[in-house]
Amino acid sequence: MPAPHTDDIALRVRAIESLLVEKGLVQPAALAAIVETYETKIGPHNGAQVVARAWTDPAFKARLLSDATAAIAELGFSGVQGEDMVVVENTPTVHNMVVCTLCSCYPWPTLGLPPNWYKSAPYRARAVIDPRGVLTEFGVELPPEKEVRVWDSNAELRYLVLPERPAGTEGMDAAALAALVSRDAMIGTGVATSSSGAAR
């Protein structure tokens, strides 16, 4: 038996959906297609392809850093919450991490929907107040001299981190490299390592 509040909130969703469908403002098939897309097709594996391409194709990387929206669209990853993308590059001297300080703005076409912690008040606040502390909790240890830049995604503009390519991956092709790029590495709460990955 679900909790009563769950019944209540499910009821509210059902009511507004049935009203909007009846008025012809939304179509049930379109709703089902949206849910299926976000549950199965869109996710960090898309962003991982962007990163792997940038690691293996210098011309693409240059386009990605100068006009990320257009470069990402070359790979077919466009749509809601991906209209104005900016890619920030991690280097030996700079680490980037992304937050939405207001709510949960996040690049859906490349990363899918955000994890719970990204939407939570503690992350939204602490990523700004104490980014190095947050990174430590995520298991990211940076040398003190490395600069940390925190970027605020909003309704019009969303950031994606281009992680540093791990050492020892010189012989790998883009497909193998993509498997090393995790969601967190593209938010900047993780880094890519030669054995990391799980960008699924």
Next chain:
Amino acid sequence: MLPETGWPSGMAPPGGGPSPVFREPWEAQAFALVVALHQAGHFTWPEWVATISAEIRQAQADGDPDLGPTYYRHWLAALEKIVLAKTLAGNSELRLRRMECAANPPGKHDHPARREPIRVV
């Protein structure tokens, strides 16, 4: 291990395994309604973000610790607000529809339970 000042209990640990995109079907439906209305041009995305972020701020002011699991509740409340603000539906018809839905749970009438095989060949 996460320090006490860090991630609230009940949250997926940072960098942990994949968590389901939607925890319950209503979350997925509420999400899809907003995307569908936006794609049909009924509101811009910045209008939506202004609505949901106001909802989140209000919830925090009312004492919601806002740790993530309540996110789609705010999402639904913001959906209801923007639908009314854009006069896509009226407050009274929405209330009436809720009562109708409450009186007619899904499947109760149109899909009786059958405890025998419905076909044997």
